[in-house]
Amino acid sequence: MTTINSYLTFNGNCREAMTFYKECLGGELVLQTVDESPVSEQLPAQMKECILHSMLRSGDIIIMGSDMSPQNLIKGNAVSLMLNFSSEEETRKAYSNLSKDGETSQPLEMMFWGALFGHLTDKFGNQWMFNFDPNQNQNN
Numbered sequence: 001m002t003t004i005n006s007y008l009t010f011n012g013n014c015r016e017a018m019t020f021y022k023e024c025l026g027g028e029l030v031l032q033t034v035d036e037s038p039v040s041e042q043l044p045a046q047m048k049e050c051i052l053h054s055m056l057r058s059g060d061i062i063i064m065g066s067d068m069s070p071q072n073l074i075k076g077n078a079v080s081l082m083l084n085f086s087s088e089e090e091t092r093k094a095y096s097n098l099s100k101d102g103e104t105s106q107p108l109e110m111m112f113w114g115a116l117f118g119h120l121t122d123k124f125g126n127q128w129m130f131n132f133d134p135n136q137n138q139n140n
Helices: 014-025 088-098 134-138
Strands: 006-009 028-033 051-058 061-066 080-084 103-110 116-121 127-132
Touching: 014 028, 014 051, 014 061, 014 088, 088 103, 088 116, 088 127
Parallel strands: 006 061, 080 127
Antiparallel strands: 028 051, 051 061, 103 116, 116 127
């Protein structure tokens, strides 16, 4: 196994969420609608504009998502997306961007282990953790 990537499930707002993440984190976003896929004819007409698959690639970060969710999608608190940064500026910018209309549970601050750390839940209900360890970057 070489990598693990996040795959987020949305209930009709995948395009909006992934576009927001692109604005916050930069990178290249690819979206495929149901209508653009071979399964289009097998699904109801109201699903044609739903996102079948999306992928945001920003440096080493890959976030994927889809609107192809169960009818009763429930956002849980068992998983957070952990972002490790190479600069304090980059950390603070991403935290500020992703916190818009969301809820901050741990403001960015230096922690006892020597890293700048924070946690928030974005406006789509997804949890994010932010980490910048200045000592780790000095050794690279």
